[in-house]
Amino acid sequence: MELGSLFTKVIALGTLFEDVLLIALLLLYLMRNPIATMLYRWSARHALILGFLMSASATIGSLLYSEVVGFPACILCWTQRIFMYPMMFLFALAFYRKDGNIFVYTLLLSLIGGSVALYQWIKDMLASYSHTTLPCPAVSDLPSCDKIFVFEYGYITIPMFALTAFIVIALVSYFAIRSRKNEQ
Structure with a gap:
């Protein structure tokens, strides 16, 4: 198995795990389960390191894909990078x-970057599962956003990698903000 395929399998499996965990946490929260409260408090206490690890992983992953594996970044990918890369240094x-x-800054950056990732992921899913398409911004020096380089487990694409990272960062940032307000 070549490096790009192995890297994709590992990242896709990690994304699948994170997505399942996010859904489980949402269900625990909706059921008012005490485990959700415990995880919320733990995440708030460790928000700086969790945010750093997630943003660093996303930054390194995107650079590996473009610089080592050779997947060129489109304008939507670059836009997501604009919002992800600074968070690694902030954290x-x-x-x-x-x-x-x-955390107010990282929450805002992750919500904006996540919105771009969500748009690109929806665009990819529509292209994969229907005849409907969403527009891809055309920039003369950058590749088209229409090419899907990764497609795992029927929904995981590179934009889903980014979207999951943005969601995790947004949640830990929100938990930290809320926890600080409760302490005051």
Whole structure:
């Protein structure tokens, strides 16, 4: 198995695990299960390191795909990178300085980047499962957004990798903000 295929299988499996975990957490929350409260508190306490690990993984993963595997990044991919890459440095600096005041910024960055990832993922799913398409912004020097390089488990594409990362970062940022407000 070549490096690109192995990397894709590992990342896709991790994304599947995270997506199942997110759905399970949502169900626990809706059922008012105490496990959800415990996980919320744990995530809020460890939000800086969780945010750093997720944003660093997403940043390194996107660079490996474009620079090592050779998948060119389209304008939508670059837009998502604009919102993901700075978060790795924000989380690292905040962790180093023990500064919990970044979560409003990381929440906003992840919501905007996640919206772009969601649009691209919906575009990919419509192209894969129907005859409906959504427009792909055309930029002369960048490749088309219409090519789907990864398609695993019937729904996981590169935009889903990013969307899952943005959702996790948004949640831990929100939990940290909410936890800080409850402490005051």
